Amino acid sequence: MRILIATAGSRGDVASYTGLGVALRDAGYEVALAATQSFAPLAEEAGLEFRPLPADPRAHGAVQGGRELMRAAAAFLTDLGEGFADTVAEGTDLLLLSATTAPLGWHVSEATGIPSMGVYLTPTAPTGDFAPVVAGARSLGRFGNRAAGRFTLHMADRVFEPAVARLRERLELPALTAARMRRRQDEAGWPVLHGFSTALVPRPSDWAAPLTVTGCWWPYVDAVRRLPAELEDFLAAGPPPVLVGFGSMAAGEGERLGAIAVRALRRAGLRGILQSGSAGLAADGDGNGAGAGVGVGAGAGAGGDVLTVGDVPHALLFPRLAAVVHHAGAGTTAAAVRAGIPSVTVPVAADQPFWAARLAAIGAGTAPIPFRSLTAESLADALTAAVRNPSYAQAAAAAGRHMSEEDGAGSVVAAVRRLAPSSPAPGRPR
Numbered sequence: 001m002r003i004l005i006a007t008a009g010s011r012g013d014v015a016s017y018t019g020l021g022v023a024l025r026d027a028g029y030e031v032a033l034a035a036t037q038s039f040a041p042l043a044e045e046a047g048l049e050f051r052p053l054p055a056d057p058r059a060h061g062a063v064q065g066g067r068e069l070m071r072a073a074a075a076f077l078t079d080l081g082e083g084f085a086d087t088v089a090e091g092t093d094l095l096l097l098s099a100t101t102a103p104l105g106w107h108v109s110e111a112t113g114i115p116s117m118g119v120y121l122t123p124t125a126p127t128g129d130f131a132p133v134v135a136g137a138r139s140l141g142r143f144g145n146r147a148a149g150r151f152t153l154h155m156a157d158r159v160f161e162p163a164v165a166r167l168r169e170r171l172e173l174p175a176l177t178a179a180r181m182r183r184r185q186d187e188a189g190w191p192v193l194h195g196f197s198t199a200l201v202p203r204p205s206d207w208a209a210p211l212t213v214t215g216c217w218w219p220y221v222d223a224v225r226r227l228p229a230e231l232e233d234f235l236a237a238g239p240p241p242v243l244v245g246f247g248s249m250a251a252g253e254g255e256r257l258g259a260i261a262v263r264a265l266r267r268a269g270l271r272g273i274l275q276s277g278s279a280g281l282a283a284d285g286d287g288n289g290a291g292a293g294v295g296v297g298a299g300a301g302a303g304g305d306v307l308t309v310g311d312v313p314h315a316l317l318f319p320r321l322a323a324v325v326h327h328a329g330a331g332t333t334a335a336a337v338r339a340g341i342p343s344v345t346v347p348v349a350a351d352q353p354f355w356a357a358r359l360a361a362i363g364a365g366t367a368p369i370p371f372r373s374l375t376a377e378s379l380a381d382a383l384t385a386a387v388r389n390p391s392y393a394q395a396a397a398a399a400g401r402h403m404s405e406e407d408g409a410g411s412v413v414a415a416v417r418r419l420a421p422s423s424p425a426p427g428r429p430r
Helices: 015-026 037-046 064-091 102-112 139-170 178-188 229-237 255-270 314-320 330-339 350-360 376-388 390-404 408-419
Strands: 004-005 032-036 049-053 094-097 116-120 191-196 211-213 242-245 272-275 305-309 322-326 344-345
Touching: 004 015, 004 064, 004 211, 015 032, 015 408, 032 037, 049 064, 064 102, 064 139, 094 102, 094 408, 102 116, 102 139, 116 305, 116 408, 139 178, 139 330, 191 408, 229 305, 242 255, 255 272, 255 376, 314 330, 322 330, 322 376, 330 344, 330 350, 330 390, 344 350, 344 376
Parallel strands: 004 032, 004 094, 032 049, 094 116, 116 191, 191 211, 242 272, 242 322, 272 305, 322 344
Antiparallel strands: none
């Protein structure tokens, strides 16, 4: 059986599917990952076939304001839909669709007869248990939460509408709105597996049976991969440091964030690692600014107490840290809990305030610091609390033990076998 995992977005929207793909491959399936071209190296490192999707979320530039954001999203999705059918046509027996690709994949599935299943990284279905993840962390009450959830899906359908109309025309399907297709999938009980941990978000009590929570799907890391030698030396040279990174967020903010991070670390008396990411975070010589760091390099100030690194696997680095300052993306949030280390969250956008609030709610993170109001003083105070108060590490460790008992990828493999009982036995790809 040939399985295509289709996803789109930032690195955090793609990396987790590499580990899921490897688990399915090891179970005997032929697996391809479809994503935008910049993520081809992730698939190749995991040994998965890669199929490029013809869109790039960065192509429409920086946006300001809700209407501009919706226009940019609609343009991105229209680009995405243009080549989606071609990607599937390369040979596919089962579609596994992310929350971003599902509203397009449903139509391809209708046209081709290829079965599909959802593999989402965040909860999207309305629930009374909490407000929609993109609406922040404040509960609106059970009725309000569900109403807000339905409204959020309605707005998503509006954004997808131009892409859906063009895709259905391309597939020679009769006209059908994005909203009507979503209702059709709900009525049919379309299965969706969610790759997050119940340690962070218990399965909503009012979800329908086809919506399940499996536990996390972890990014693939080669068993022989090691941290860079300079990073190993830095870790060995003193007490566990703090990592500061914002992943794919905060492009162009490297100078401001680097300066804040260095001053906060020194104010708190902590060693630090700055992960450059999209922001270009780096420590300069005196801690009063930052440049766009590449690779690994030690900060010249304060006796080399700050190191700048590029991309390193969270699974290898996080267990050796005292805490992590991050944007509260779903993947980074889960990685910190898995490692049993406290989080100081600085959410930027989208679902990040939701995950930041979940960390605080279980005691594994300090109260979130809004990105635009971040200062060296507020960050230093939060870091001091996270590192000096053992309750944060204890809560993170307890949640991490809960995570270790979940088999997220194994649950997806089992679901695929139930959906396609004639699929090959483990180790016997067809």
